[in-house]
Amino acid sequence: MSLREVEIEKDVFEVAIDFTDLSLERGEVELTLGYSDGEIPVHFAAMIDEAILQLPKRCEIRAGYRVLDMEKPAGRHDGLIVGGKFFAMDKIVAGQLKKASKAALFVCTIGPDMENWSRHLLKHGDPALGYIADVTASVAAETVTNVLHDHIAERMRDRGLNVTNRYSPGYCNWSVSEQHLLFSMFPENFCGVTLSESALMSPIKSVSGVIGVGEKVEWKDYICDRCGVKDCTYRATRLPKGQVKIE
Amino acid sequence: MEELVGKIGECIERGKVNKSSPYPKDMQGQDGTDELTRQALDSGVGPEEILQACNAGMKRIGDRFSRNEVFVPELLMAAKAMNAVMAHLKPYFQTGTVKAKGRFVIGTVAGDLHDIGKNLVAMVIEGNGWEVVDLGVDVKSAKFLDAIRQGPECTVGLSALLTTTMANMSKTVQEIKTQFPSIRVIVGGAPLTQRAADQMGADGYAPNPQGAVAFLNAGRQK
Known part of the structure; x- marks a missing residue:
């Protein structure tokens, strides 16, 4: 799948992602809600279907990325230098990216309408559907990020480079406050996503982060089993089955 | 009457709000907390007794949630069923006949x-x-x-x-x-x-x- 992209500044690209580019399965939402295969009550499965049906008309997808040089500072293991700025990262993230010579910083969003709909349902008598709509929206935002990730990988392959898995401030022990530094690398209001003083993205259903790029890097699975954050949103879907323990 | 009150507790635990609610599937067409609470009050059951049954039902679903046997959607359906009860009991709270826990x-x-x-x-x-x-x-x-x-x-x-x-x-x-x-x-x-x-x-x-x-x-x- 080849997506159209527009270079809005040098090495800053906005990528056109259409809802038809996404492949969102009900099973992913079920897993995120906590249900194993086939365990979900039929009523809630129907609610997921209803929420998925709302996505095409309620999602305003925008996505983009910027490619910058990246290096590991000599003698330090607590972060990486991206575009001349030092990003403080836990060794989980820095270790996964240390072989990269470039970083693709990215942001994408599905817009505010799904979260508004969810909020409305929660407040007006249909809390289960409201909650399921919220989780479905989160899964949709993650699916958009998958598409953007694949696109970046394809573009980097054109340059003879490989990509790593992706990492976001707020996860893998990488402080969410680093969002400010990450967003300072983008043009203002890039992809329509803004950041609050407390590093909260608006629209909320947005994803930002970094992908390592280089000749020597390779894609590796997440190492959730080494992370201490037991109630992480991603833990249920990224740990192999049997290792998941919702606490 | 005891059976009626017990049913209210069961409907709380199962998230059965009213007769027209399709959830849960095996209770389709049956009365939910909305109808049963009305029936109980009309039969002379006291609001305190109904509340005790509700709390027991909420505790059971909460315990199942803690054991990962059910998830947030089930908990929310139980809360919705409870809210249907509370709508009937509201006048008793307003008059002080029953009091909120806090x-x-x-x-x-x-x-x-x-x-x-x-x-x-x-x-x-x-x-x-x-x-x-x-x-x-x-x-x-x-x-x-x-x-x-x-x-x-x-x-x-x-x-x-x-x-x-x-x-x-x-x-x-x-x-x-x-x-x-x-x-x-x-x-x-x-x-x-x-x-x-x-x-x-x-x-x-x-x-x-x-x-x-x-x-x-x-x-x-x-």
């Missing part, structure tokens, strides 16, 4: 706009018989303090989803404790841990709505 003031702390988790906790706590005052999101310390002044016999719940707003949470806990040392404060949200709660001086930490209910109920017994 007053719970909840809000997402300053700088944080996440409200799903906070709303879930509020719904489940309300469903467990507490009066809930929801202050919303991005709530500054002064607003929590005002709410406490309006009803000092309360417990306060603070929610945060970002590590960056945990600092604001800590500040709010300290301000509440400085002005109202006897007010019990419970905190929750993705970045929170028991250790973080202890460090900021909160009285409790709950990783889920049921934990918050347990904290509140335990506080009543002290």
